[in-house]
Amino acid sequence: MHNIEPPNILIFKEDGERKISKVNYYSLINDDTFEIISESHKKVEKNIAKIESNQRSLLDTLPEDRQKLATKKLNWIKPILTFESAKSGDMYAVIAFNEHYKKYLKEGETVQTLSKKELLKRISEDKDCGKSTRQLERYLAAYLESESQRDNHGVEGLVSKAHLNSHVRSDDLPLELCHPKKKELILDTIFVRLHKDYIPILKTAIEDYYLGKRRKNVSKLHTIIQLKCINEKIEPLEYDTVYKIVNRINPYVLEKLAYGDGGTDPKIMNTNANQSFAKVPLQVIEIDHVRLPITVIDENTGYSVGEPWLTLAIDVYTRKVWGMDLSLHDPSGFKVMNCIFNGICMKRTKEKYGTINDWDFHGIPTVFHMDNGSDFTSTYVKSMIEDVLHSEVRYRPIATPRYGGIIERYFRTINQEFLEDLLGFRYKTNPDKNDRKEAAKDAILTLNNLRELLVHYITDIYHHDVHKGLPLECNTPCARYYQAIEIMGNPPFIKEEDEPYYKIQLLPSDMKSYKNDGIREENVKYASPETTRFISNKRKKNCKIKFDIEDISRIYLLDPESKSYIEVPSIYPPADEIAGMSRKLYQIIRKLLIEKGEITKQQIPGSANIIKGKELLAVVVQSSNS
Structure with a gap:
């Protein structure tokens, strides 16, 4: 293609006459001989795939026959959806229609000359369909209505409403249990499926009799509830019903109340306040770090490189894992950023x-609950959450290390149900140096191996496993989430094309001087022909940069005029030599080079020095593992 002069395109023919010709845009793309190749073809396929949503959350919860029926309906209306996109001027939709639904076009006919009414008629007459045009129009309307409420979820509008109503329940009522002496403190919230008249009876009986007693007698509690039901002239509850309800009270709450003043324990007060406050997905997120008791090895040398840190964020309402970061870096604001970026973006697992x-x-949460560690209270983290995501930051009370029961319990679950079966796992909670060495001898997993296994565990096991803290009728994180989005719609999320913007916005920033030889950041020099206009003879720090400590091969420099960030590669060491290298690893290599006399403290290592430094590091790692 040489140029565009709407509605025509100037093209250069490489064979034949080898000259520039003018052709009509629609004539070109409707021509049977017109083909697209390479990257353009991939874009067409991607556009076709967008009609079939990748997020088939509701369909995955349906029986197989219901899934097949919804998919059939989608296949019947897909030609119409593609046709309408093509009519609106989408070139890729035109190509897609010609490639997949050409059977609906008569000889010499094009998408632009075909009417929607005629297309509906031809699909209806297709032996693979057999539905009337009116039925097809109803399916199309249902799909578009669902799509308008939640992008990429139009297919859910094709699921039978009668079936949905039989599977999605909204009559789970919250039973809030308060401290027997401090009624303003909510200790636990249990969802029950009973008439609302039973809620005050259960609440009073459990709080006044069952909570705080060292010896808890369910039979006596059942008798008390029966008498109260009779007084209120409602049907008494069965013993099994009462037993199941009290059996779902948080055991930690019962223990603290029985053996101490558990109602004033900040862990109970704040954790259950979170649960009470979270009424929808992404309203409250708990985030914290833990060092996993498993040794990982270097993927190149096979030597152990230590125990990784896991940063995890869990949604209080659904108990689904929202975001994670697994790395060898110690807890920091940057690890928090990685976890948050993972949470707001589609995972594509x-x-x-x-x-x-x-x-x-x-998606973007409303509230982040975090502890008072410096990695969470830093200005960088607060700015990232409040200024970029426009969310709220809430901190745990000071001197309450056990606060955050939801995420604490999940860390234990990861150890017991996931890590214990893996080689390199360390069983002792307070190990000495020898214990870690023994675990390291069995280690066979790299950091990437462990990350992949953890993603499989979270996605395919934990999210679909029964959770005691959830209502009985939607007692898995996935079921709880799907029920919520059916009733309330999808939580707010960012578009795929906006992800690069958020990635840069969430990175830490600094002010630097642009000198004749570029910008120096952590003993790396960055420059490009595009950014030499920022050179300043003055000593003031005139450039705002964003940097990624996981990959020091580039920084991002803010252009104050265009208000956009320009990617600036490292020139010394060269970007291709340190691509993907973390700041921590670079500092270790540079320290080794200085100790061996390869460079001075003022020097920046070159390509040969980086290679030498990696060899020295391999020797150090080998000796530490022997």
């Missing part, structure tokens, strides 16, 4: 890791 289910939980 089927594509990246081959999971059975998609990790279809993403």
